[in-house]
Amino acid sequence: MSGFLQHVVDAVALGSLYALTALGIGLIFGVMRLINFAHGDFIMVGAFSLVVPSSAATSTLLIGAWPAPLLVAGVCAVVIALALATERLAFRPVRRADPAVLLITSFAVSFFLQHAVIAIHGGRPKSANIWPNLMEPIVIAGVRMPQLQLITIVVTLGLLAALALFLKRTDIGVAMRAASEDFQTARLLGIRANYVIATAFAISGLLAAVVSLLYVAQTSVLSFQMGVPLVLFAFVATVVGGMGSLAGAVLGGFVVGVGSVFFQVVLPAAWRSNRDVWVYALVLLILLFRPAGLIKTKASEEKA
Amino acid sequence: MTKRTRVIAATAAGAMMALAASAAMAGEVVIGFAIAQSGWMDAYDGPPLIGARMAIDDFNATGGILGNRIRAVVSDTKTDAVQGAKAATEVLAKGAKFMVVSCDYDMGAPAATIANDRKMVAISFCASDAKMGVQGIGPYAFTMNTPGQVEGAVAAAYSWRRGWRKAYALLDASIEYNKSVCHGFLEYWKKLGGEVVGVDTFMQEDPSIASQITRYKQAAAAKGEPDVMALCSYVPGAVSAIRQVRGAGIEAAIVSGDAMDGTYWAEGVPDLSNHYAVTFGSIYGDDPRPEVNQFFARYRKAHGEPDTSFPLNGYSVVQAFKIAAERAGSLDNTKVLAELNKFDKQPLLWGATTFVPDMHIDMFHPMTVIQIQNGKGSFAARIALDDPPALQLIFPEFTADLYE
Helix, strand or coil: CHHHHHHHHHHHHHHHHHHHHHHHHHHHHHHHCCCCCCHHHHHHHHHHCCECCCCCCCCCECHHHCCHHHHHHHHHHHHHHHHHHHHHHHHHHHCCCCHHHHHHHHHHHHHHHHHHHHHHHCCCCEECCCCHHHHCEEEECCEEEEHHHHHHHHHHHHHHHHHHHHHHHCHHHHHHHHHHHCHHHHHHCCCCHHHHHHHHHHHHHHHHHHHHHHHHHHHCEECCCCHHHHHHHHHHHHHHHCCCCHHHHHHHHHHHHHHHHHHHHHCCHHHHHHHHHHHHHHHHHHHHHCCCCCCCCHHHHHHC | CCHHHHHHHHHHHHHHHHHHHHCCCCCEEEEEEEECCCCCCHHHHHHHHHHHHHHHHHHHHCCCECCEEEEEEEEECCCCHHHHHHHHHHHHHCCCCEEEECCCHHHHHHHHHHHHHCCCCEEECCCCCCCCCCCCCCCCEEECCCCHHHHHHHHHHHHHHCCCCEEEEEEECCCHHHHHHHHHHHHHHHHHCCEEEEEEEECCCCCCCHHHHHHHHHHHHHHCCCCEEEEECCCCHHHHHHHHHHHCCCCCEEEECHHHCCCCCHHHCCCCCCEEEEECCCCCCCCCCHHHHHHHHHHHHHHCCCCCCCHHHHHHHHHHHHHHHHHHCCCCHHHHHHHHCCCCCEEECCEEECCECCECCCCCCCEEEEEEECCEEEEEEEECCCCCCCHHHHCCCCCCCCCC
């Protein structure tokens, strides 16, 4: 029984990471109908901000050496600034363009950020050790939980709750929801597009910063490509969950994370290296029955 | 331009290229390096290139090859297969007589194929795949490494020597090299009579290996705590795995292939102990071969701290060209090839090397085991197998009833 509980905890922790990333993508998609493939690179830049910019093979901690509250604030500040800058410089000029143009722009931003990091840090992956004591497990009812897994789950739930409150109770939050549903009408009613979109990017940046901290604390990896697999799974999660729905993005993230752990545990050894094939098969199955994703939104219904 | 002008210009350009291609000035031999100077492959091609340049300086000081001064021309493959082919044609246009290609079969194959088609010897710095040779490219291709399967087998031999008897294999299934290391380890381990407590896989980019750790603990509870874990992966996924494994309180020794050489990656696992990598030599000044220690002392002075022992292979590639050409008494590729095919435990800086006409990868090469204790690297052992893995295992299409 404790084995099963253990797997549940593993699954929920991984699902939380994917859910946070998917939420970052879902927020931007909601207000701009843009799939921000550069979101993974926001995470990557956040991670690299922990170390001194240098092309040496070993890394020296910069922000990573600061006490925890400053560390968190520092990385959040860097990524939020990056997100806002990207919005202002890359996406705002093409905001009214074809969705294909927006997509290509996000690829261009992604390419730019990755190569900027290669130019500064070199192409070789590095390692940054933050909060190593979080790797130590605590045992609750026979279930061994690295503290970091627990923190991941708690932080995710906290952020989700805070975001839900923000969207329901604050003016800007309500404005964002309105803009997600029908951008034109929202603007006609006086909601300022720039302000809403910038806020969406800022929150997306915050989420990316949190994911980057959790990821580096877990793996210690700094690699210019580290954001790519995360954003890929997160994108799949938003599609599965229902594009345009924030709850859907979160749900999709958990489906992908739990599915991934489920197949890792259940598949026989010879098939386990093809685990992702099974995860994607599950995704296809879900889309077969719910083509618009698990949670339908007005946006997707209009399109249909 | 008029048509006539264009024709003249084209002819002039063609003549200049032909001139450039054919001379290499008299008294000079050009070695063309079609390798990565950017992209992630640069991490594996850069250090051997430095080693090669050191060899070129050494040999030029004593007359070069057969009295011909050695000159290196380098073209960046940008860690891209298509660019790799272009890089090869570029170094050929610059007069390359011999070619050196990237430290990886997939990355180096395009350039090696172009060289082989021109009956030019091409040696890979350190591709650990037997396909970088006669069977995969052609009779003129070589690699200055052992197969991944041999690295795995050496890891198993070392583990056995240490008295470890229970092993666990954790395979990063993302590239063939990793699979070859784990296959080699498991096959040799079972041959020695070791017990396999369990096997599992993960992917390079997995953000979490919590499930794999859970499975490990369950296997350990059922069959006994493993003494050693064969972690068949590469940086950075391997670092992530080691951090999580040690963080979970798993203290078993960890053995790996040459991808885990060095300690530059160990920031993420502070005070790492009981980690062992099978590689080419010790960069820490304690290799039993004085020439290796001298080499790295020189390297340190000129280029700073070495990250890995791969420069030894770069040096050895140029050495191999020189020795073969001098034995042949000629720079002619066919004659140089014939001499390379006769290398029998030929002393080179990275160790005694054996090539035969149908194996251009050294199955019997002595490998060095490097250990990391408390975050510091040092020499652990030097092992040469006289019963390396069977050819059936070396040439893929051999799958796993090693995993049941």
